[in-house]
Amino acid sequence: MLAIFLKTLPFFALIGLGYGAGRTRFFSEEATAALTKFVFYFALSAMLFRFAATLSISQIFDARLASAYLWGTMAVYVLVTGVAFLRRQDMQTAAIEAQTACIGNTGFLGVPMLTLLLGQAAVAPIILMLTIDLIVFASLLVILVTAAREGRISFRIFRQVAIGLVKNPMIVSISLGLLVSALKLPLPGPAEEFLSILGNAATPCALFAIGASLASKSAERLAVSGWLSFAKLVLHPLFVAAGVYLFFPTTPFQATVAVSTAALPVAGNVFMLAQHYGIAPQRVSAAILLSTAASIVTVSLVIAMVTS
Numbered sequence: 001m002l003a004i005f006l007k008t009l010p011f012f013a014l015i016g017l018g019y020g021a022g023r024t025r026f027f028s029e030e031a032t033a034a035l036t037k038f039v040f041y042f043a044l045s046a047m048l049f050r051f052a053a054t055l056s057i058s059q060i061f062d063a064r065l066a067s068a069y070l071w072g073t074m075a076v077y078v079l080v081t082g083v084a085f086l087r088r089q090d091m092q093t094a095a096i097e098a099q100t101a102c103i104g105n106t107g108f109l110g111v112p113m114l115t116l117l118l119g120q121a122a123v124a125p126i127i128l129m130l131t132i133d134l135i136v137f138a139s140l141l142v143i144l145v146t147a148a149r150e151g152r153i154s155f156r157i158f159r160q161v162a163i164g165l166v167k168n169p170m171i172v173s174i175s176l177g178l179l180v181s182a183l184k185l186p187l188p189g190p191a192e193e194f195l196s197i198l199g200n201a202a203t204p205c206a207l208f209a210i211g212a213s214l215a216s217k218s219a220e221r222l223a224v225s226g227w228l229s230f231a232k233l234v235l236h237p238l239f240v241a242a243g244v245y246l247f248f249p250t251t252p253f254q255a256t257v258a259v260s261t262a263a264l265p266v267a268g269n270v271f272m273l274a275q276h277y278g279i280a281p282q283r284v285s286a287a288i289l290l291s292t293a294a295s296i297v298t299v300s301l302v303i304a305m306v307t308s
Contacts, residue, residue, distance in 0.1 A: 001304035004117075008303070011113045011207055012296045018211025032212040036268075039206045044107055045173040047199035051123045052177025053187060060124045060131075060178070068248035069129050069258055072240030073102050073137065080231050095144040096270070096279045097224075100287050101231035103137060104264030106130045107170055108210055112203035114260055117303065118253075125257040127174060134171055138164070138273075145277055213268055214292060217285040225286035229266070232291050233298045237262040241306075256306045263302035265291035 021027035027035075052060075080101040084094035104110060107130060114122050139161045146160065147153045165171055180187070187195070240262035244255035266288045274284040 001301055004304040004307070005297075005300040007117055008113065008296075008300050011109070014204060014207035015211035015214070015292065018208035019214050020211070021208070022212035022215025027212045027215075029216055032209060032216070035205060036209045036213065039108065039202055039209055041169050043198055043202035043205055044111070045169045046195045047111065047202045048127070048170055049173040049177040049180075050192075050195045050199050052127065052174045053180045055124055055127075055178070056181055057178055060128050062125070062128065062250070062254065064248045065125055065244070065250045065254050065258060066128060066132065068243030068250055069132060069240055069262075070136070070243075071247055072243040072258075072262065073132070073236065075239045075242075076231060076236050077102050077137070077140075079235070080228070083227070091148040092145050092277070092279050095141050095148075096274050096277070096284060097228055099137065099141050099273065100228045100266050100270050100284050102236060103133050103267045103270055104232065104236070104261065105210065105267045105292075106133060106261055106264060108206040108268065110261050110264050112206060114257065116203075118257060118260065118307075121253065122257045125254050126261060129258065129261050130170065131174065133267075134168060135165060141273060145279070210268065210292070214289055217271075217289040222286060222290075224283045225290055228283070228287040229291040229294060232266050232287070233263060233294055237302050256303075259306045260299075260303050263295070263299050265295040265299075 018027070022029075022032060077098045080098045081094045084097045089097070106126065111123075111126055111130070114126055142161050142164065143153065143157055146157045150157075237259045241255070241259045244250045244258045250258070266284070268288060271281060271284045271288055274281040
């Protein structure tokens with residue numbers, strides 16, 4: 001585990017550097033928002049496009065891996081939703097809590113860190129799981145929250161979901177990259193170099209932005225946020241492990257990538273959704289803060305276990 005911990009330490013050190021910059025106000029909330037927007041719309045999109053352009057849909061999509069990840073993630077989703085109902089929470093709050101327990105920081109942390117730790121071959125399964133998170137579970141949240149507020153499921157909800165997917169730069173960049181790959185279009189040298197330079201900025205900027213954004217998070221409602229962090233860091237990789245090893249056995253390498261991805265801390269975009277809908281943003285904020293801090297140890301432990 002020590003060897004893995006030492007390899008992950010520089011990534012979390014960058015997060016810590018960003019946290020320090022945000023906490024001391026050297027990096028303002030406005031600067032953090034601007035940096036996050038740069039990573040989301042430009043650097044990370046360039047990285048995902050370049051990765052996808054070298055892969056085919058058949059290389060990315062694996063039915064057994066998709067089924068295993070869906071099974072494990074949905075199992076945690078249902079469990080956390082059930083616990084929320086036992087605590088007498090409404091459907092909207094239950095949906096946000098389930099999203100918190102299931103959606104990891106795959107885009108900003110998982111893609112750069114796991115690619116470097118596990119190798120270039122990890123890109124395809126990571127993109128598959130990122131796409132499942134974005135299409136299946138992000139859409140499910142919108143459907144549940146909107147239906148709960150309107151009292152019914154209408155065509156307008158699905159139209160809203162479709163527009164949201166089309167506007168998501170990660171979905172767009174992956175789709176365009178796969179289109180380039182399918183059409184066998186060669187990337188000119190200058191274009192390849194441009195994407196490489198821009199994409200390489202994603203790793204340090206994304207990690208710094210994660211840390212800087214954490215500086216504005218508060219650790220309130222620790223009992224609930226602690227439960228959600230436990231569900232994300234422990235239960236999610238455990239259920240996904242059951243999926244990839246028992247119910248839908250995949251290759252050992254795919255299983256390693258899947259469980260490692262499931263072990264990532266809560267994604268920052270869950271807080272954005274909670275804030276957008278006005279549903280329990282404090283507990284989501286605290287869960288992001290707690291899970292990211294704890295993941296310094298838990299991610300290393302999980303990766304060490306599955307790689308051994």
